[in-house]
Amino acid sequence: MVPAHQSWLDMNERPRKTRTQVFTRKLDAFFLDIYSIGQFTGRFFREAFRPPFEWKEVIRQFYMVGYKSLALVSVTSFVTGIVFTKQSRPSLAEFGATSWLPSLVAIAIIRALAPLVTALIAAGKVGSNIGAELGSMRVTEQIDAMEVSAVNPFRYLVVTRVLATTCMLPLLMLYMAVIALLGAYLNVHNNEQTSLAAFFQNAFEQISFLDIFSSSFKSLLFGFTIGIIGCYKGYYTTQGTQGVGKAANSAVVISMFLIFIEEIIVVQVVNSFR
C-alpha cells in the first residue's frame, strides 16, 4: 500500500495542466453532457408511451409541481403586474397615452413576462427540487433498490416528473397571466378609475390567438426542459451529498440557460408569422 505522505508528494510533483488543456477538457465535458442529455431525452420518449403507466405518481407530481407552486407564482405575478404598470405609466403619460396602459401591460405579460417568469420560478423551485430529490435517492441507493426489485426507476421517477413539469407549466403560465393582469388592473383602477370590464376589454384588444398559443407552446417547452434537466442532473448524481448540492445547482443554471435560448428561438419563429 502506498503511504499517505507518498501520494501527497506525488500530487505535488504532478505536472500542472496548461490553460489550453483545462479548456479542452471542459469543452469535452460540455459536449459529452449535451450528448448524454440527448440520450436521456430519447429514453424519456421511449419509456413514456410504454405501459405500465404510473398514473398515481403522475398525479402526485402534478400536485407537487402545480399546486405547490401556486403561492409563489401568485405573489410574484401579482407584484410583477403592479410594478410593471406603475413603471410604464410615466413613459406613456409623457405622450398622453395612459389609456394604452392595459394593452401594453397585457401584451408584455402574455407574450413575454408570464411564460418567462413562470419558467424561471419553476426552474428555481421545481428544477432544484427534482435535482436534489433524485440526487439524494441516487446517493442513498434508493434508485438502485428500485432497479434490483425489477421496478423501472426511470419510468417511475423521471417520466412522471417530466410529464408533470411539461403539463403544469402552461397552466401555471395562464394562472400567472391572470393574476398579473389583476395586479395591473388594481394599479390602473387606483389611478385612472377604470372599471374591470373596460380594463380587460382594452387589454385583450391587442391580444391574438397566436400570442396565447405561442406562450402556451413556450411554457410547454420550458416545462419539458426543466423536467429533463432536473431529472438528468439528479439521476446521474455522483460524489455523495456534495454531489446532491451540485445536481440541484446545475439543474437550475442549465435550465435557465436553455430557457433563454429557447425563448429567443421561439420569439424569432413566432415573429415571422406575424
Place this chain on the structure above:
Amino acid sequence: MKKNNAHINKDNTVVAIRNLYKSFGDNHVLRGIDLDIYQGENLVVLGRSGTGKSVLIKIIAGLLKPDSGTVTVLGQEVDQLATKELDALRLKIGFSFQHSALYDSMTVGENLAFPLQRHNRSLSADAVKKEVARVLEAVGLSKALHQLPSELSGGQRKRIGIARTLIMQPAIMLYDEPTAGLDPITSMDINNLINEVQESYHTSSVIITHDLTCAKSTGDRIAVLLDGQFLQTGSFEEAVENSTNEQVKSFYDYNFID
C-alpha cells in the same frame, strides 16, 4: 453456536462466478475471482473496507457489469441478459442495502407494498395489506406500518429493508454489510434474522461484511476477500480462526470476537 449445514444442497449451484475482473480506472477491485454458492447456503464474503465486496454483489445483482469473467445466477449469465430477462431474474433476488435504501417519501407499509403492487397488479388492496403484515411480523416490526423511514432506528431500518426483499419471496438474498453501524445487541438481532430468513424461506445468501461476529454467526462458509482475490474459503474456523495466512491472521487479531 455451530450452524447445522444439513439444508445445503452442494449438487445445486445457485451462483457461479468464474474469473471475474472489475476495475474503476487504475483501481483494480476484483482480480480474477472464482466462487460457487450452493442452494440453501449462507456464504459470507469477509474482508476489509474497499476490497471490492460490495462491487461483487452489485455484479451478482446486475447493477454493475464485469470487465471480464462470468457470473451465472440460477443458470443465467447475468450480464448477457436482456432487460426483461434481467428483471425476471431480479424477482428471485433480494438485495439488502448497507444503508437500507428505504424510500424516504413513503411510509414503511408503502415501502413494502411498492415492489409487490408493481409485479402483481391484479392483487387486491386487501391481499397487499395481508402480505405487508406478514413480512412485518416476520421481521418483528408489526407496529411500524405507518411510520416514515426517518422515524426508525438503524436496526429497524435494516429489518424493514430485509422485509421489503422478503415480500417477493426471493430464492437468493444478498446482504451488503448487514450489521454496519449497529450496536452489538442490535447486530446480533440482525444476525439471528438472517439465519431465520435462511431457515424459513430456504434462501441461499451472500453476506458481505467486515464484522467477524456477523461472519461467525451467519456463515455456513466464509470466503476471505483481500486485494481483489479470495485468500481463504471454508468454515469460520478453517478460513479465519485457524488460518495460517498472515493477512487473514492480522485481520482476525485486530477484531474483537466472542
